[in-house]
Amino acid sequence: MKGCSFGREGEKSLKETFSEISPSDFFYRNRDLAGFTNPARALYSTVRELVENSLDACELESILPEVYVRITAYDPLEEAEPKKYVIRVQDNGPGVEPERLPEAFGKVLYGSKYKLRQSRGMFGLGGTMAILYGQITSNKPVTIETSVDGVKRYYYKLMIDIEKNKPIIVEKKVGEGNGLRGTVVELVMEGDYFRSSTKIQEYFKQTALVVPYANITFIEPSGKIFYFLRTTTEMPPPPKETLPHPHGIDVEFMRRTIRQSSDESLAKFLSKRFHRVGLKTAIKFLQYAGIDPNRSPKSLSDEEIVNMVSAMHRYEEFLPPDAGCLSPLGENILAAGIVKELAPEFFTIVTRPPSAYSGYPFIVEVALAYGGKILENGIKLYRFANRIPLLYDEASDVSWKVIHEEIDWKRYRIPQDAPIAVIVNISSTRIPYKTVGKEYIADRPEIERELKNALRETLRKLSAYLSRRSSEEHEKKKINMYLKYLPLIANFSKELAKKSRPPNYKRLLSKGEEEERQKKIEEFTDS
Amino acid sequence: MKSSPTARKREVQEMLKVLGEKIYYQIENGVFPEIEMPSRSVKNIVYDEKLKQYVVGKNRVKRSSKNIKHLRPFTQTIWLAFFVDKLIREGKTSTLRDVYYSAQAFGIEFKDQAESDEIITDLEALLGRAREDYNVYPEERSAIYGDITIEYTTPGHEGKRLNLASHPDGYLIGPSLSTAELVETSAKMVFAVEKGGLFTRFVENKVHEKYNALIVDTAGQPPRSTRYFLRRLNQELGLPVYVLTDADPYGMHIYMVIASGSANAAHLTELTVPTAKWLGVTATDIETYRLPYVRLTDEDIKRAYELKNDPRYRDERFQRELDVFLRKQKKAELEAFAKYSLDYIVDKYLPDKLKEVKEL
Ligand SMILES: Nc1ncnc2c1ncn2[C@@H]1O[C@H](COP(=O)(O)OP(=O)(O)OP(=O)(O)O)[C@@H](O)[C@H]1O
Ligand SMILES: [Mg+2]
Numbered sequence: 001m002k003g004c005s006f007g008r009e010g011e012k013s014l015k016e017t018f019s020e021i022s023p024s025d026f027f028y029r030n031r032d033l034a035g036f037t038n039p040a041r042a043l044y045s046t047v048r049e050l051v052e053n054s055l056d057a058c059e060l061e062s063i064l065p066e067v068y069v070r071i072t073a074y075d076p077l078e079e080a081e082p083k084k085y086v087i088r089v090q091d092n093g094p095g096v097e098p099e100r101l102p103e104a105f106g107k108v109l110y111g112s113k114y115k116l117r118q119s120r121g122m123f124g125l126g127g128t129m130a131i132l133y134g135q136i137t138s139n140k141p142v143t144i145e146t147s148v149d150g151v152k153r154y155y156y157k158l159m160i161d162i163e164k165n166k167p168i169i170v171e172k173k174v175g176e177g178n179g180l181r182g183t184v185v186e187l188v189m190e191g192d193y194f195r196s197s198t199k200i201q202e203y204f205k206q207t208a209l210v211v212p213y214a215n216i217t218f219i220e221p222s223g224k225i226f227y228f229l230r231t232t233t234e235m236p237p238p239p240k241e242t243l244p245h246p247h248g249i250d251v252e253f254m255r256r257t258i259r260q261s262s263d264e265s266l267a268k269f270l271s272k273r274f275h276r277v278g279l280k281t282a283i284k285f286l287q288y289a290g291i292d293p294n295r296s297p298k299s300l301s302d303e304e305i306v307n308m309v310s311a312m313h314r315y316e317e318f319l320p321p322d323a324g325c326l327s328p329l330g331e332n333i334l335a336a337g338i339v340k341e342l343a344p345e346f347f348t349i350v351t352r353p354p355s356a357y358s359g360y361p362f363i364v365e366v367a368l369a370y371g372g373k374i375l376e377n378g379i380k381l382y383r384f385a386n387r388i389p390l391l392y393d394e395a396s397d398v399s400w401k402v403i404h405e406e407i408d409w410k411r412y413r414i415p416q417d418a419p420i421a422v423i424v425n426i427s428s429t430r431i432p433y434k435t436v437g438k439e440y441i442a443d444r445p446e447i448e449r450e451l452k453n454a455l456r457e458t459l460r461k462l463s464a465y466l467s468r469r470s471s472e473e474h475e476k477k478k479i480n481m482y483l484k485y486l487p488l489i490a491n492f493s494k495e496l497a498k499k500s501r502p503p504n505y506k507r508l509l510s511k512g513e514e515e516e517r518q519k520k521i522e523e524f525t526d527s
Numbered sequence: 528m529k530s531s532p533t534a535r536k537r538e539v540q541e542m543l544k545v546l547g548e549k550i551y552y553q554i555e556n557g558v559f560p561e562i563e564m565p566s567r568s569v570k571n572i573v574y575d576e577k578l579k580q581y582v583v584g585k586n587r588v589k590r591s592s593k594n595i596k597h598l599r600p601f602t603q604t605i606w607l608a609f610f611v612d613k614l615i616r617e618g619k620t621s622t623l624r625d626v627y628y629s630a631q632a633f634g635i636e637f638k639d640q641a642e643s644d645e646i647i648t649d650l651e652a653l654l655g656r657a658r659e660d661y662n663v664y665p666e667e668r669s670a671i672y673g674d675i676t677i678e679y680t681t682p683g684h685e686g687k688r689l690n691l692a693s694h695p696d697g698y699l700i701g702p703s704l705s706t707a708e709l710v711e712t713s714a715k716m717v718f719a720v721e722k723g724g725l726f727t728r729f730v731e732n733k734v735h736e737k738y739n740a741l742i743v744d745t746a747g748q749p750p751r752s753t754r755y756f757l758r759r760l761n762q763e764l765g766l767p768v769y770v771l772t773d774a775d776p777y778g779m780h781i782y783m784v785i786a787s788g789s790a791n792a793a794h795l796t797e798l799t800v801p802t803a804k805w806l807g808v809t810a811t812d813i814e815t816y817r818l819p820y821v822r823l824t825d826e827d828i829k830r831a832y833e834l835k836n837d838p839r840y841r842d843e844r845f846q847r848e849l850d851v852f853l854r855k856q857k858k859a860e861l862e863a864f865a866k867y868s869l870d871y872i873v874d875k876y877l878p879d880k881l882k883e884v885k886e887l
Contacts, residue, residue, distance in 0.1 A: 478595050485602045488634060489592060490554055492602075492609040496547020503554035511557065 022165035024108040027129060028136065034129045035392075035437035039082035042133055043191030044199045044391075045437070047071070049126035050089035050185055051203075052388060055211060056113070056120045057093030057183065059327075062238050064230065065214035066092040069204075073221050074138075074188055082192040084138055085221065087130075092182040095148035105131055105144055105185070106158045106167020116275075116360075116429045118239035118326050120388050123436050130187065132160050137190035141170045145184040151177040193221050199391055204228060205341060206382055206389035210329055210425060212337040232336040242325035242429065243275040246285075246312040248359020254309050258297045266300075267293035276319045285315050321361035323354025328363045328427045329387065338369055342421055345371030348461040350454045357446040362428035364450040368420065368458035370465070375419035379403060383441075384425040390439055397440040399424045402451045412463040420462075424451065482509055532660075532706040533680050536615050539661050542654050543612045550605065559593035562604065564653040565794055572793045574838035580788040580799050581839075583652070603646045604653070606635045611650070611661035618682030620662040620702035623647065652794040659705050659755050669753045670697035670723075672730050673714055673741030675764075677707035695730050697744065705752050709763050715739040717760050719803075721747065721772040721781055725861050725872075732873040741766070748781055754798045757785060761800045768800045769881070774808035775823070775858035776830040779848065787839045804887070806880040810851035813859045816876070819866055820857040827858060844887070 027034060035045040051067060058065035067089070074084035096104055103110045104127075111124030121127075131142045147153040157171035193200075197220065204218050208228035213235045216228040244253070263269035270282040277285070286293040289311035291304070300308070312318075329337075331349045338347050347369040354363050369375065383390040383399055394400050399422070409416055432442040441447070486509065490502040546562070553560040565571070566586040575582045590597045590604070610629060614621055621629065627643040630636065637643040647658055658664075674692045679685060681703040688710060691698050698704060718740050720726050726744035734740055741760065745753055760766050770785055772778030782805040788798055813820050823831070834840050835849050852858070864872040 481595055481598050485598045486554075486592065488602050489550065489560065489605050492605045493547050493550035493554065493560070495609050496543055496605075496612055497551040498544065498547075499551060503551050505554050507557045508554065508559055511559075 022108075022163055024128075024132060024160060024162045024165040027108055027125065028132060028162050031129070031133060033436055034125060035435075035439065036129060036133050039190055039192035040195035040199075042137075042189065043071070043085065043087075043193060044196045044203065045126075046087055046130040046133065046187070046189060046191070047089070047200055048203055048388075049130045050087070051207065051216075052120040053127045053185075054089060054091035054093055054183065055207075055214065055387070057095075058091060058214075059235065060119070060238055061094045062235055063093060064233060064235065065211070065216075067214060068217045070219040071191075071193060071200075071221050072219075081194045082190050084188055085191045085193065086186065086188050087134075087191075088184065088186040090182065090184040092180075095146040095181050095183055096144075097148060098146070098154045101144065101146060101154065101156060102158060102167035102169055104128075105142065105156075106160045108132065108160075108165055115241045116244055116325070117241040118386055118427055118429050120386050122431070122433075122438075125436060126438075127185070128160075130189075131158070131185075132162065134187035134189035135160055136162075138188040140188040142185065142187040144186075147177045147181050149177060150179040150181045153177045153180070201226065202391060203389055206384070206391070207387075209337040209341040209382065209423070210334065210384050210387045210389070212333060212340055231340045232333060234330075234332055234336075236327040236330055236333060239327040240325040242322070242361075243273060245275045245321040245356070245359035245361075246270075246277060246315070246318050247356075248321075248430075249274075249309065249312070251306055251309050254305055255302075258300065258305070261297055264296055265294045266291065266297050269297045275321055281318065284317065285312070288315055288317075321354075321356045321359060323356075323361040323363055325429060326354065326361055326363050326427045328365050329425055334365060334367055334423070334425070338367055338423065342369050342374050343372045344369035344375060344421070346462065346465050348458050348465075350457045350461075352450045352454045355446055355450050357432070357444045360428055360430045362426060362431075362447065362450075364447065364454050365423075365425040365427070366451065366454035366458055367423040368455075368462050369423070370421075370462055371419050375421055377417045377419050379416075379418075380421045382421060382423040384423070385431045385433070385438065385441060386427055387425065388438060390441075392437075392439040394440070396434070398443040398448055399441070399451055401443055402448060402455060406448075406452055407455060407459070409459075412459040414459065414463055414466065422455065422458075479509075531708055533708070535656075535660050536662075536706075539654065539656055540612060540615055542656070543608050543661075546608055546653075547612075559591055560601075561589055561591045561593075562601070562653060563587050563589050564649065567648070567652055567794055572790055578796065578799075579786070579801050579839070580796070581790045581793040582796060583794045600646060600649070603630070603635055603637065603643075604649055606630065606633055607646050607650050609633075611663065614662040620664055622664055622666050624666060626663060648791075648794070655794070657751065657755060657792075657795050657797060659702075659752055662702065662706075664702045664705070664752050665750045668699045668701055669746040669749060670726065670744045671700055671704070671741060671756070672697035672726070673712075673735045675712035675714060675741055675760075676710040677704065678710050679703055680706050680708060691741075692735065697726065697730070697742070700743075700753050700756050702752070705756055709759065712741070712764060712766075713739060714741045714764075714766060717741045717743060717757065717766050717768045719743045719745050719749070719757060719768060719770045719785060720861070721745055721778060722861060725771070728869070729873065732870060734873055734877075737873070738877070745770075745781060745785070749785060751792065751798055754785055754788075754800075757803070758798060758800050761802065768803040769806050769884070770803055771806050771861065772808065773858070773860045774810060774813050774818070774820075776827055776834055776849070776852060778808070779805070779845070780830075780834065783834075783839050783845075804884045806877070806884060808859060808861060808863075810848045810855065810857070813855070813857050814851075816864070818859040818863040820859045820863070823852065823856045823858050828853065828856075 036042040054067050055065055070088045072086045074086050108128050109124045113119045113121040141157040141159045144156045145153060153175045155173040159168040159170055161168050212231045215230045218226040257273055261269055266286060267279060267282040270277050271279045283293045289308055291308060334349050347367055349367040352364040354361055383397055403422060432444055434440055434442050486505040490505040494502040550560040565583040566588045571584040571586040572581055573584045590601050592598055592601045623644055624640060627637055627640040647663060651658055671691055676688055676690045679687045723744050726742055729742045735742055757768055761768050770782040772781045785800055786803040792798055831849050831852050864876055
């Protein structure tokens with residue numbers, strides 16, 4: 001390293017200064033991570049985060065969602081993008097308890113969804129990030145109204161103290177609930193609707209596809225209204241919370257759990273706090289790990305904890321996680337969504353049996369839609385994770401990889417330019433997103449395998465449908481051909497044979513049809 | 528094959544009626560009608576050593592109206608049978624092109640003339656009769672001159688006689704001539720020449736008198752009506768046929784098609800004159816008569832190699848001539864004899880060559 005110098009050019013001092021930043025400060029500085037890259041993307045992310053919070057809240061209580069979203073220009077006279085917009089999202093969900101409200105909306109990494117329970121939200125970040133972004137670009141407080149009982153209604157105006165990661169209550173009022181439950185969030189932010197309108201509209205359309213039990217109204221800045229109306233009142237059952245599976249925990253988690261517990265023996269401790277671990281299994285496992293089942297959890301040394309956790313990961317006798325806590329869409333709901341939003345000529349849905357990766361249960365649902373009025377030529381991929389439409393970075397997603405690299409479409413005799421939509425919904429207590437922006441899913445081998453199996457099954461069904469259809473078309477054509485040519489043949493043979501009337505060819509026609517019917521029945525009983 | 532054209536037409540009409548009845552009763556009995564004919568696929572075309580020509584083999588194909596793929600050609604074939612039956616009955620003729628256009632009036636479509644030509648060939652295979660027998664002729668025409676009297680069978684001209692030496696330009700070998708009865712002739716032989724120019728020279732030089740011959744202009748590769756007529760002259764009147772062509776591989780092949788037929792018409796055995804003789808001009812003649820020549824083109828050379836492997840050319844004489852072509856790389860035209868004098872070819876070359884081939 002000849003000529004190496006300490007310190008880079010322009011650097012005045014070799015002395016480094018150290019400081020600590022709060023989580024909100026961290027995300028303020030790294031807002032790209034959460035999908036707030038530029039005014040267009042930020043507007044899209046804001047709408048998405050707020051709508052997801054509303055849908056999460058409703059679904060948790062099995063309330064048929066009514067979501068109202070409006071984007072309006074803050075100053076109607078301002079023309080050039082980016083500019084300030086007012087975003088208002090309103091729902092009929094369970095509301096937020098007034099004591100929790102300021103922190104839920106004014107503190108990053110604070111939320112009710114850190115549990116092992118399937119929901120759109122995961123990080124305690126999304127909604128708050130939108131509010132933070134609004135504040136830094138408009139310097140205006142966010143307004144939140146909520147009512148948990150329809151009796152009292154709370155009005156809050158909040159700012160976030162970014163350095164301290166703490167809410168500042170600017171104003172607080174209590175009023176009449178008027179029997180209305182739910183939450184309204186309204187914020188002002190800098191955005192670019194011109195460049196984000198396509199994605200935002202697509203977001204609503206895709207949401208409607210997997211949430212056909214919601215009424216969603218969206219009003220654009222121009223005043224144009226989009227309605228996505230409910231076509232079914234069936235809702236997926238609310239997801240249940242579950243204990244962590246021994247394959248999915250780490251040392252830190254184990255240490256914390258031990259600190260919080262007061263169980264006298266390790267066997268009891270494990271069987272009470274972990275999924276799929278009963279007393280018998282706990283004892284068998286501890287014997288395997290070479291630890292006395294009667295020891296008190298708190299007596300374990302750090303090293304013993306590390307050894308126990310790695311033994312847990314190795315031990316294969318634990319049953320795989322139970323997927324009963326998951327809430328996949330189900331075929332009825334998905335079918336309703338597909339018919340409503342895509343109106344295809346044919347579709348098929350495959351739900352894979354539950355599976356697990358690293359101790360987290362997941363279920364893959366794949367639907368394949370073909371033809372109809374809306375679909376264009378080529379494969380369109382709709383990706384959903386816990387019912388969130390994923391619109392960015394498609395080519396980095398595991399489903400894209402499976403569709404384009406692992407499936408041999410030729411085998412199914414489906415042309416590559418056929419009008420096809422592939423809809424993938426992955427439900428899990430923990431979706432392996434590659435970023436907190438929730439845009440694409442990592443290619444875990446277990447998930448990849450399930451996707452592949454599901455897709456193959458749908459392709460087999462489509463392929464069977466297409467060949468049935470083409471043979472039906474073929475039969476129709478055949479009958480038409482007979483209708484066209486047989487009378488001519490009959491007439492020419494009459495002339496050649498010098499007869500006075502043509503032979504009766506009608507019997508041949510009905511014979512042709514009869515044989516087709518027969519063939520169809522045979523085909524059906526064969527399959 | 529000695530039967531007269533009129534008798535042959537009656538036979539064809541009878542065959543068409545049988546075909547019509549077969550289809551009629553199949554339909555009446557609730558069966559999808561079927562027809563069967565010799566297969567004309569390349570695999571089924573074989574060289575017959577005895578006949579010295581290509582013939583179709585034993586394979587037959589079935590065309591069923593039940594099969595969607597067959598339905599259209601089936602209907603086209605039956606329509607054509609009906610159409611030619613009508614032609615014969617009304618004493619009319621039709622060209623290949625006419626057939627293509629006539630179909631439309633009967634609700635039958637052909638996508639192009641190639642398709643209708645194909646169906647015409649199918650009907651030939653089905654009946655085993657050349658299309659001339661059912662009054663369908665090509666557009667190209669060739670000519671004949673010499674002392675032979677014919678009697679028309681064409682409606683409106685029936686019974687009328689004509690001597691074909693009456694007009695020095697010769698007579699077109701068209702439908703009326705093809706179907707005329709051959710009444711009498713003083714001729715002892717037929718010269719078939721490749722070119723109109725030489726045909727005129729022969730008439731002017733009174734070849735017909737000097738040799739007691741009929742002179743036929745094949746106008747290049749002879750149309751089938753001409754081959755058919757040459758065969759009638761040979762078979763019905765017992766006249767030997769001598770062929771004169773340019774000295775190149777294509778000229779040779781004009782002779783070969785007259786003598787041994789073409790693969791395209793393998794399904795018809797009645798278009799050839801197996802005893803026809805090639806007078807020349809041969810490759811050797813170019814040297815012997817020191818004729819002005821031009822170089823063989825790549826195309827000529829390719830053709831010569833093809834012919835060398837063709838079973839029709841197995842004869843030692845043809846192999847030898849092809850070898851000379853390939854070795855010397857020369858070709859010459861019939862007109863090249865004018866180098867000596869305009870009469871040379873008739874007065875010197877012809878007698879030489881006639882003597883030569885008679886010794887073969
Ligand atoms: N419309 C709403 N109705 C009820 N509760 C809400 C609503 N919006 C937000 N919350 C509460 O606020 C908390 C924080 O929301 P936020 O979007 O910041 O994080 P999250 O949804 O938990 O996780 P993520 O970062 O993945 O979105 C939520 O956990 C939820 O308890
Ligand atoms: Mg959220």
